[in-house]
Amino acid sequence: MSHLIGRRARLVLGPRITSNISSPIISPIQLLPGTRYHTQDATQKSSWTHPVYTQEQIQSVQIAHKNATNLPDKLALGTVRFLRWGMDFVTGYRSSTALTNNTMTEQKWITRFIFLESVAGVPGMVAGMLRHLKSIRRMKRDHGWIETLLEEAYNERMHLLTFLKLSSPGRPMRLMVLGSQCVFFTGFSIAYLLSPRICHRFVGYLEEEAVITYTKAITDLDSGLLPKWEETKIPDMAVKYWQMPEGKRDMRSLLLYVRADEAKHRDVNHTLGSLDQDRDCNPFSAKFRTQAGKAKEVLGENMRGFELGARKERV
Ligand SMILES: [Fe+2]
Numbered sequence: 001m002s003h004l005i006g007r008r009a010r011l012v013l014g015p016r017i018t019s020n021i022s023s024p025i026i027s028p029i030q031l032l033p034g035t036r037y038h039t040q041d042a043t044q045k046s047s048w049t050h051p052v053y054t055q056e057q058i059q060s061v062q063i064a065h066k067n068a069t070n071l072p073d074k075l076a077l078g079t080v081r082f083l084r085w086g087m088d089f090v091t092g093y094r095s096s097t098a099l100t101n102n103t104m105t106e107q108k109w110i111t112r113f114i115f116l117e118s119v120a121g122v123p124g125m126v127a128g129m130l131r132h133l134k135s136i137r138r139m140k141r142d143h144g145w146i147e148t149l150l151e152e153a154y155n156e157r158m159h160l161l162t163f164l165k166l167s168s169p170g171r172p173m174r175l176m177v178l179g180s181q182c183v184f185f186t187g188f189s190i191a192y193l194l195s196p197r198i199c200h201r202f203v204g205y206l207e208e209e210a211v212i213t214y215t216k217a218i219t220d221l222d223s224g225l226l227p228k229w230e231e232t233k234i235p236d237m238a239v240k241y242w243q244m245p246e247g248k249r250d251m252r253s254l255l256l257y258v259r260a261d262e263a264k265h266r267d268v269n270h271t272l273g274s275l276d277q278d279r280d281c282n283p284f285s286a287k288f289r290t291q292a293g294k295a296k297e298v299l300g301e302n303m304r305g306f307e308l309g310a311r312k313e314r315v
């Protein structure tokens with residue numbers, strides 16, 4: 001991270017140069033034990049400043065699904081559905097559209113979010129790391145994929161940190177996260193080495209599920225099933241990260257912002273899963289604006305495969 005120095009440091013004024021330069025010269029940073037410094041003022045934004053969503057953008061997010069038309073896609077979809085079943089079991093999730101039969105409380109939702117986000121933060125980091133190593137190993141450029149993948153991992157971790165401000169998991173939950181991270185990190189790393197394309201498709205389907213989960217939570221909130229959230233004050237870090245406007249800093253807005261991020265991850269990963277992993281530039285990278293046409297083309301192809309709203313019965 002360019003904006004932080006993870007070590008203790010201090011700035012030291014160096015000697016004046018006696019020539020025509022009159023201002024003091026700042027020497028390279030020297031380490032000073034016992035003090036933590038930042039290279040930028042703490043009020044400055046992070047390197048991965050979140051783009052500002054409009055209210056229209058976050059309200060218009062829809063549940064979508066890309067049809068699995070070939071064997072690799074079906075494999076990715078089947079794996080995600082199996083994992084969702086496991087997560088439903090672990091987090092005590094009970095789908096219900098009947099108001100009288102709802103079993104999801106505010107606490108159960110937060111538990112589910114925390115577990116979901118702790119898993120969701122893995123793929124982007126693994127994919128970014130493996131592409132980084134590949135670039136070094138092959139001594140070739142990466143075509144802009146790494147930054148998008150690492151930014152996705154950062155974004156997922158911000159989701160997790162936000163929900164952790166609302167609830168502190170106990171030891172069983174922490175053990176569960178530890179266990180799932182060991183298994184998922186190992187499995188996803190091996191899978192990404194074997195077939196990055198299937199892995200991006202897998203993440204696309206995983207993000208479809210995330211959009212479904214947040215949509216259901218918003219629906220429950222709107223139905224009056226989660227009264228505590230109507231009074232809940234959302235964390236300041238969320239307000240700053242998403243740059244949430246005045247009057248839109250409640251729990252419902254927070255869920256809308258997070259859901260918009262998940263929809264973006266869904267579309268990005270479905271697109272990356274349709275590209276040539278070695279040759280194509282990442283069309284979402286700022287460095288490859290000229291590829292924007294290609295992104296539209298690929299995303300358009302995906303969107304035609306989406307069955308908007310077709311899976312609402314599964315939420
Ligand atoms: Fe997330």
Ligand SMILES: [Fe+2]
Pocket residue numbers: 120156207210261262265
């Ligand atoms: Fe996500």
